[in-house]
Amino acid sequence: MDSPHRYSQTEIDAVYRAIEERRDMRHFLPDPIDPALLQRLLHAAHHAPSVGYMQPWRFVRITDQKLRERIHQLVEQERIATAEALGKRQEEFMRLKVEGVLDCGELLVVSLMEQREKHIFGRRTLPQMDLASAACAIQNLWLAARAEGLGLGWVSLFDPDELARLLNIPEGAEPVAILCLGHVKEFYDKPMLEKENWAQRASLDELVFENQWANS
Known part of the structure; x- marks a missing residue:
């Protein structure tokens, strides 16, 4: 039986389409993003669920070009360190485009708030x-951006302490993501790392158990 709270089929299809077509983008056009659109996207982000309603997200919008270049330097340092740590896959990794920090229309840094230890509702045993x-x-x-026709890429190649110092993030707060946001020429038809044969999507059947772990 359908729920009385169900959206129309057209609206449901749009939600699933955004989920299926969302991509971790690395290639961007330099076109600016309309300020009203950026505000809508941040509004969508701010309406996310949070444990204990703590709303731990903080967004730093990077508008200074020199600062953007310094962030890119941090990412490049970690890219090289990651390649070295990958051993046999080092050369393969270095051929991948893993960020669009200098290319995207908007650059955002997402950080966790300071003084999070005060929030124990839902976090006493699961602080993460x-x-x-x-x-x-x-x-x-990400999903709102895809629906609006914009690409987003999540970059995690950076030293969080170095980025915190660069952005004057207070003690106890922690940067967790660099987000490249912008217009794109096209969206990848598959996740980029799948297209590049870095990894393949696992079968859902391998990831869903019943009653006990790996219960067949």
């Missing part, structure tokens, strides 16, 4: 739920 909540905000922004 602050990060899970911030990830929900990022996903909201």
Whole structure:
């Protein structure tokens, strides 16, 4: 039986389409993003669920070009360090385009708030739920951006302490993501890392268990 709260089929199809067509984008056009559109996307992010309603996300919009270039330097340093840590896959990794920091129309840094230890509702045994909540905000922004025709790429190649110092993030707060947001020529028809044969999507059947772990 259908729920009385169900959206129309057209609206449902749009939600699933955004989920299916969302991509972690690395290639961007330099066109600016309309300020009203950026505000809508941030509004969507801010309406994410959060454990204990703590709303731990903080967004730093990077508008200074020199600062953007310094952030790119941090990402490049970590890209090289990651390649070295990958051993046999080093050369393969270095051929991948892993960020669009200098190319995207908007650059955002997402950080967790300071003084998170005061928020124990839902976090007493699972303190990492602050990060899970911030990830929900990022996903909201991601899906809204896709619906609006914009691409977004999540960059995690950086030293959080170095980025915190660069952005004057207070002690106790923690940057968790660099988001490249902007117009794109086209969206990848598959996730980029799948297209590049870096990894393949696992079968859902392998990831869903019943009653016990790996219960067949």
